[in-house]
Amino acid sequence: MTEGTRKDAASLRSARWLAPDDLRSFGHRSRLMQLGFSEEDFAGKPVIGILNTWSELNSCHSHFPQRVVDVKRGIAQAGGFAVELPTLSVDESFTKPTSMLYRNLLAMETEEMIRSHPLDGVVLMGGCDKTTPGLVMGAITAGVPMIYLPAGPMLRGHYAGTVLGSGSDAWKYWDERRAGNVSDEQWRGLQGGIARSAGVCMTMGTASTMTAITDAMGITLPGASSIPAVDSAHSRMSASCGRRIVDMVWEDLTPDKIVTDAALRNAAIVAMATGCSTNAVVHLIAMARRAGVALGLDDLDALGRVTPLLANVRPSGKDYLMEDFYFAGGLLALMKQIQDRLDTACLTVNGKTLGENLEGAEVYNDDVIRPLSNPVYHEGSLAVLRGNLCPDGAVIKPAACDPKYYQHEGPALVFDSYPEMKKAVDDETLDITPDHVMVLRNAGPQGGPGMPEWGMLPIPKALIKKGFRDMLRISDARMSGTSYGACVLHVAPESFVGGPLALLKTGDMIRLDLVNRRLDMLVAEDELERRRAAWTPPAPLFERGWGWMYSKHVTQADKGCDFDFLERDFGAAAGEPDIY
Template sequence: MAFKPAQWPRKLRSQEWFGGNTRDHIYHRGWMKNQGLPHHLFDGRPVIAIMNTWSELTPCNAHLRDLAEKVKYGIYEAGGFPVEVPAFSASESAFRPTAMMFRNLAAMAVEEQMRGQPIDGAVLLVGCDKTTPSLLMAAASTDLPSIVVTGGPMLNGYFQNERVGSGTHLWKFSEAIKAGEMTMDEFAEAENSMSRSAGSCNTMGTASTMASMAEALGMALSGNAAIPAVDSRRRMMAHMTGMRIVQMVKDDLKPSDIMTREAFENAIRTNAAIGGSTNAVIHLLALAGRVGVDLTLDDWDRLGRDVPTIVNLMPSGKYLMEEFFYAGGLPVVLKRLAEAGLLNDCLTVSGETAAAQVKDVRNHNEDVILPVEKALTKSGGVAVLRGNLAPDGAVLKPSAATPELMVHRGRAVVFEDIDDYKAKIDDEDLDIDETCVMVLKNCGPKGYPGMSEVGNMGLPPKVLRKGITDMVRISDARMSGTAYGTVILHTSPEAAAGGPLAIVQNGDMIEVDVPNRTLHLDLSDEEIASRLAAWRNPIETPVGGYARLFHEHVMGADTGADFDFLRGCRGAPVPKDSH
């Protein structure tokens, strides 16, 4: 794909603030100079915002202040003027009720920071799950030249000589406690081994998946996704990213030039190949809506269905991100897709095309990045199920599911919300066995609120004690990208919006057929209609504040759970001077 750079030099956006001698220009420059900035920095060179999601309450991103300094070096070296800007940081491990509730708030806040301030381009410094999509959404809405650099995954965890994957082993150890296979003292000891360095989750969870999505979309430099947070090459990547954004501004290379329909197709196929998180579905649907690309759930099923999962990482496989990096990282996966004719040769932030920049990479470990004939799952991707229980779709991750449960018929055991689940799940009198289908309601965007990662419901202790480790679970919730199991998620419309999930009762029979992509509630249309007519929504509209805004404007999971008024690109015109 040919890209025609803009003519340079040209008057930059930031010069509307800094590039003259009127009272207003002097006002803007003069206040900036209280930081000791010399006059020549305002001479027309690109002003680059480092949108930094650093926060000590976002532990995945707590090292980003140091990384921002490396970005600054690169910007200065390339002749730019760097300014570090704190960005809303939605922490996965700390925010309640769920970080997902604040993804749209972060995207909105950062969009207005980018639009309302004197910048010509942005480096999106991200890491934790929601920080990557929220800043990409903001950049898409302003369409200012932007590039992603992530904080990188943490090093492998180890406990009793076993690799410990972030999140994945938390679920595993928690189930082992309930099954009587692990003591609380051992659990406490394991806690100290889970997060042994700076960085985000070391599994192919949502953070690493979204780092991979940014690279596959062409919005990050090649190789960015997998470099460990504490590896010196992460700092080199930050430096090179800082250099590159200056040239992008000079060329006027914008997100809309990169995040095309073809780029999203690359990302969907990449997600299938790496065994990526189901959360990528929601984030990329929302991002596509900002760019104006018509992307649907059906695209996810169609494009990923025949792509084998070749990255042998937890939660689907054996290894962690550290080994993935040593094996060659995402560039090797992209090369494999290109060789199979599954990679569109799109423009990337590097100025090169997707295929051109990976043509010479090598796989250094074929037990980590597998040959196709040894794929974890021959048909990877995200399965999109439809039927009378999910008219607008539901999703399942085949690479993390139990093959024997992919076709299943079972009796529904219903939990009306997450509190009902917590109250009942450990009760020895709960009428449930491994053949049942666990159903969780009112955990979607409006229901939780915010659509928390509770879809991978823990199994009842009396089932775990039989040695059973998986059951079919259905909800309108999400699950952590670090989780695993035959878990059907994002059921749409959600229960709190009056979807059929809302009227499922204990004892109803549910049929799941993943190969045929169906999810069926064994009731007549008349019975479903009768129950829906009698249904009353248990979810009350919040009184005020952001929760009220969220409830009134959030869209369904099938379209990305963005706000209805934020879809589309609004651009970044120069605002009127207020002085």
């Protein structure tokens, strides 16, 4: 944007609160003075909101109090006025039954905090899984200039000379402990070594997937998503976010100019190339629908078929973690490898195009970030299945499971609840074979509630003891982005609302044909009709509060699990508040 088209102080959004010589604005200014500020601090300056998802139960964001200081420094350097506003933290570790139940609450809070306060622009501080899509969804709808500050990955884990990856190695060693191969002392050592610093999971789980998506989408500073949380470069990046958001306000660089169809397509391609979490599907679709972009499951599957996996980072990769990815060149280097597949004309928050940001990007370790000639996996990270078991779609991560399950037929072993399943898998006398297909239902958006990360069903002890570590598992749940195995997820529609999964019985044969993207139960249609006629809906899980609201309005997994009344096509917002 040229200098002549820059905003002036009178046209700032915050000026409606602070500039007029009237009683209302007198009250606004006096309350700022009550906080210790003088008119020299805020008069005629862009007011920048720092939306901070820090809490003392969110270990991934434990460095955010210092990063707020860094952001404020940058805002002051650029001539802005910084105000910090707390938002819902939705940490991944402690929030039950699942943080996904509250992603939309964070999105609503973000939108309304921006809409109701005198903010000209916002810095969004997030990283732990649902904080990224929640913040971005709300900010897209609010429409003021915004920049995303990713928390960054934690340092790699260590125990007894072994490098540990958060999540992925937890599942691995838990299976070994259940098999009797890990002692109490070893288990405590693993527990103390697997998470060594502030920051999100250092595998390519949901957190690093979603921050990479924001980076590729153009709403972070270029390459910001790769910087480890405790690296000094992260502090400098945070201050740069503060400086840049002030200029974005003067330039009126709003989200609608950045979060476009092409930018979201770029984000999806990059996600596939990183070995992304399956959760990316739900969140990408939700963010796209907030921006009015028609991105669906079939679009993601089509991109997955032609996008190679280049990031050799666990769990889809075998050898490395996010710290290695950063030192190998980070996300900019990976995007440089697939530059000809991206729309490099897309505008980004630094005011430059994606192509300009990729100039000079270089790979420093081509085993961590593979060239197109030597991918980790010839297709992308995700595949979308359809069939009579999932007419609206289901998701699988082919690169993270044994190829022998790409085509598989076996009898179903069906569980109606997580406690029922958990009890069964610990029963060493369970009648099960490696050819069985474990099925968990009533774990979707409404049935979970909130679509918990239960989809990586534990391998039964009866099989663990015999040396088996993978088998085909199906659910309407999600799974952690750090998980792995032959897990079919996000079955839609979910069983709780009467999807075909509700009609399945133990012993029914199931066929997975990954090549042809099919998932079917081999049950005659007339028999399914009889079962459908006999099915009765389960009782509602909530009768009041947030849960009631959630269950009335959440969409299915193939639509992004947003609230129907928050999607862009539902209707126009009321607009800016009138300042009386």
